Amino acid sequence: MQPATVYTRDRCITGIHGMDEILRGGIPYGSTVLAAGTCGSGKTTLGMEFLVRGALAGEACAHFTATEPSVKLLENIRQYAFFDMNMIDSGLINVFDMDVLYSWLGLDKASFDLDDVHALIKAIVDIVNTIGVTRLVIDSVTTLCYKIKSEQLIRDFLFTLGKKLATLGCTTILISEITSATENAHWSSFGVEEAIADGIIVMGDVERMGHLLRFLQVVKMRGTSHSRAKHAIELTPLGVMLTPMLKWGAVSDKTNRWGA
Amino acid sequence: MKMYELDQRIAEQLTEVSLNSSIQVRCGNSNAFMVTASTMIPLMQMFEMGGVYICATRGAVEIIEAFEAIGVDVSNIQFVDLVSSGILGGTEVPYNNITFVDSPIMLESVLLRTLYILRISNNERNFVLIDSVNALAIYNEERMLAEYLHTFINTFRQREVLSVILNIPDQVPPTVLSNLDLYCTDLIDRGQVVIH
Numbered sequence: 001m002q003p004a005t006v007y008t009r010d011r012c013i014t015g016i017h018g019m020d021e022i023l024r025g026g027i028p029y030g031s032t033v034l035a036a037g038t039c040g041s042g043k044t045t046l047g048m049e050f051l052v053r054g055a056l057a058g059e060a061c062a063h064f065t066a067t068e069p070s071v072k073l074l075e076n077i078r079q080y081a082f083f084d085m086n087m088i089d090s091g092l093i094n095v096f097d098m099d100v101l102y103s104w105l106g107l108d109k110a111s112f113d114l115d116d117v118h119a120l121i122k123a124i125v126d127i128v129n130t131i132g133v134t135r136l137v138i139d140s141v142t143t144l145c146y147k148i149k150s151e152q153l154i155r156d157f158l159f160t161l162g163k164k165l166a167t168l169g170c171t172t173i174l175i176s177e178i179t180s181a182t183e184n185a186h187w188s189s190f191g192v193e194e195a196i197a198d199g200i201i202v203m204g205d206v207e208r209m210g211h212l213l214r215f216l217q218v219v220k221m222r223g224t225s226h227s228r229a230k231h232a233i234e235l236t237p238l239g240v241m242l243t244p245m246l247k248w249g250a251v252s253d254k255t256n257r258w259g260a
Numbered sequence: 261m262k263m264y265e266l267d268q269r270i271a272e273q274l275t276e277v278s279l280n281s282s283i284q285v286r287c288g289n290s291n292a293f294m295v296t297a298s299t300m301i302p303l304m305q306m307f308e309m310g311g312v313y314i315c316a317t318r319g320a321v322e323i324i325e326a327f328e329a330i331g332v333d334v335s336n337i338q339f340v341d342l343v344s345s346g347i348l349g350g351t352e353v354p355y356n357n358i359t360f361v362d363s364p365i366m367l368e369s370v371l372l373r374t375l376y377i378l379r380i381s382n383n384e385r386n387f388v389l390i391d392s393v394n395a396l397a398i399y400n401e402e403r404m405l406a407e408y409l410h411t412f413i414n415t416f417r418q419r420e421v422l423s424v425i426l427n428i429p430d431q432v433p434p435t436v437l438s439n440l441d442l443y444c445t446d447l448i449d450r451g452q453v454v455i456h
Binding site for chain 2: 208209211213232233234236238241242243244245246247248249
C-alpha cells in the first residue's frame, strides 16, 4: 500500500535559528503573520533578521518603520553580526520611514479616513510590486493603526493589505505592540489584527525571581502544523536563538499570563 | 606556582567516553578543583578539545586564575559566568573569553549562550562543563533543575558535544541526583574524600 500523498504548502524559510523547526519548515508562503510582543521582547530584531535571511537568499525585502526613524533602526541593528549594510546599499533590503511615506502621500494628518487608508494600501502594494518584494515587515502596525480611528477601518486596512500582499506572493510580518493590559483578551492592540492574520507569534517576558526571560510562542499559523510551546529567546550577535522553555519555569512568578 | 597532583585515573577513564557521552563527575568540597582540573586538562591537552565552562559556583576570573596558578592555559575555553553579574562591578574583567548571564535562574539563557558559543567556535570537538549542580540548586527549584539537566544533556548529546556535570552528591537534592544517574552515560566518582 502506498502512503497517501500529503499536500504541503510552499514555505518561506525564515532562516531564524529554531523558528523553522517550530513551524515545521517555515511560514506558509504569502502569509500575513502578526508578531505581537511587549516592549523589549525582540520583535524588531526578529523582523529584521527575517529580512536579512531573505536577502541572503537573494530575495528582495522591505521594512516599513513607523516606531523609529530608519537611521536609528539601522544603527541599532548594525551591532548584529548577521546584518550587513551592503544589503541596504545593494537594494536587497529597502527601509521606508512611514513619516516620509505619509508626506509623499499628503497624509500629514492626525487621523485617516477611508480614502487615506486606500491610498496607504496602494502605496505599500505599489512599492512591493515595483521592487518585487517577497518579504515585508511593518513595524509596527500598532503605531500605524493609531491614525485609523475606526475598528472597522483598521480591519479593512489589514485585511485588504494582507490579501493584496498574498496575491503578490509576499510573506509579511506585522509587528504589534502589546502590554500587560491586553493580557486577558488579545494578542493585538486593537483586537482585530489577530483575526485578520494567518499567523500569530507572541513574544514577551516570563518573570522568574526578578529576572525577565524573553519568550516566543507560535499561537496560530494557518497552513502548517506547528509547535505551540513557549520557547525561550536569546538575542545573540548571530541573531535570534530559540530553545523550548522549561515546563516548570514557563509560568511567570506573577499570576499574569504574558509577564510583567 | 601552586602544585596539584592530578588524578591520572580520570584521564584514563576519559579515553573510554565518546563525544556524545555525558559524564557525571562527583567530587567533595575539598577536592572539587583537583577533580575539575583532572577532568579538564586531559580534555584540553590529550584530546585537543575546546569547550564551554559554565561557572555557577565561583566567578570565571577566579577559575581562570586557579588554572593559571597551576600553569594551565585556558584561553581556548569560553566561560559562561552566572555569578559575577550579581556583584556590582563583577563583570569588569581582564579576560575576553568570559560572557555573563544575569543569574543562575536563567537556565534557558545559559543553554542558548552555550549553543551560541559553540556555533562560533572553530574547534571540531567540544565539551561543556557545568560547575556545579549544587550551585544551580541554590537558586532553582528541584523539578525545574532536573528538567533542565535532562534537556541540557540531551541537547549536547544530539550535537556530539561532551557534557560534564560536576556535583557534590551530598549537597544535591535527591531527585536531581537520581535523575542525573539516569541521564548520564558515565560516572567519575571522586565524591568520597579520605582525609589522612
